[in-house]
Amino acid sequence: MALWYDEVHEDKLRFGAKVKRTLFMGQSPYQKVSVFETEALGKALMIDDLWMCAEGDEIVYHEMITHVAMTTAKRSERVLVIGGGDGGTVREILSYPHVKHVDMVEIDAMVVEACKEHLPEIGRAWDDPRLHLSIGDGLAWVKQSHLEPYDIIIVDGSDPVGPAVGLFNEEFYRDCYARLSDDGILVTQAESPKLFREVHFSLIRTLKRIFPVVKPYYQSIMIYAGALWAWIYASKGRKHDDINDELMAFTENRSEFYNRDIHLGAFAVPNYIRRALAEDDKGN
Numbered sequence: 493m494a495l496w497y498d499e500v501h502e503d504k505l506r507f508g509a510k511v512k513r514t515l516f517m518g519q520s521p522y523q524k525v526s527v528f529e530t531e532a533l534g535k536a537l538m539i540d541d542l543w544m545c546a547e548g549d550e551i552v553y554h555e556m557i558t559h560v561a562m563t564t565a566k567r568s569e570r571v572l573v574i575g576g577g578d579g580g581t582v583r584e585i586l587s588y589p590h591v592k593h594v595d596m597v598e599i600d601a602m603v604v605e606a607c608k609e610h611l612p613e614i615g616r617a618w619d620d621p622r623l624h625l626s627i628g629d630g631l632a633w634v635k636q637s638h639l640e641p642y643d644i645i646i647v648d649g650s651d652p653v654g655p656a657v658g659l660f661n662e663e664f665y666r667d668c669y670a671r672l673s674d675d676g677i678l679v680t681q682a683e684s685p686k687l688f689r690e691v692h693f694s695l696i697r698t699l700k701r702i703f704p705v706v707k708p709y710y711q712s713i714m715i716y717a718g719a720l721w722a723w724i725y726a727s728k729g730r731k732h733d734d735i736n737d738e739l740m741a742f743t744e745n746r747s748e749f750y751n752r753d754i755h756l757g758a759f760a761v762p763n764y765i766r767r768a769l770a771e772d773d774k775g776n
């Protein structure tokens with residue numbers, strides 16, 4: 493009989509993949525971690541029965557979460573990644589030779605170990621000497637006021653259950669703001685505007701209380717619930733269309749999905765989102 497794994501939402505919706513075999517399943521102190529080999533999307537990671545990434549479409553997520561900030565930042569030598577335990581986000585950041593130092597803070601050693609062993613094609617930069625991996629709490633990391641400022645902070649957490657709940661809180665983003673350089677940019681994953689509407693718009697409102705520039709952007713990810721996925725671009729002044737032509741040319745040459753049109757187009761919002769944002773702005 494065929495084996496399927498589904499991400500289930502309120503017993504109303506399922507996002508599933510047919511699984512050839514289970515490569516890893518474990519319970520860490522924080523969450524359930526599973527890696528499957530799926531028929532349609534290659535190997536895939538689930539955390540607490542929610543899809544995190546799959547070889548077949550991870551490139552869209554990881555290019556979108558990194559390159560929008562990397563191509564617009566005034567400087568991008570020092571980068572902090574919170575979460576991102578599969579290694580896809582740091583892989584993309586470290587593809588830029590000018591990047592000097594990347595701190596990656598992932599709370600769950602089991603996620604990193606399982607991904608290193610079973611998803612080595614996603615995390616291809618684990619041995620890069622510019623990468624400094626800490627297993628620990630991202631919320632505590634950004635409280636350290638002695639840290640040298642970061643040019644970019646990327647929050648690649650999982651969905652707001654378990655240890656990732658704090659990554660949707662105002663205090664965390666206030667700490668991130670304090671850890672950024674004067675021209676700094678933060679990008680965070682921001683769930684589905686359709687399926688997790690309240691989480692998505694509440695995160696935008698939270699960031700707008702802290703950062704002068706806040707703009708959500710969107711792209712479709714096949715494995716994620718709600719199909720249309722979101723990230724939020726927040727900065728101390730740098731605009732999402734302040735694109736560095738040289739860096740864009742470099743990135744376009746090597747990326748599989750991301751390019752200038754995708755970058756700019758991702759900020760074009762459907763009317764239901766435009767209206768919700770306008771309503772929120774009126775309320776502030």
Ligand code: SPD
Nearest residue numbers: 543544545576649650651
């Ligand atoms: N349910 C999808 C939530 C996506 C969060 N991050 C995924 C990690 C990929 N590096």
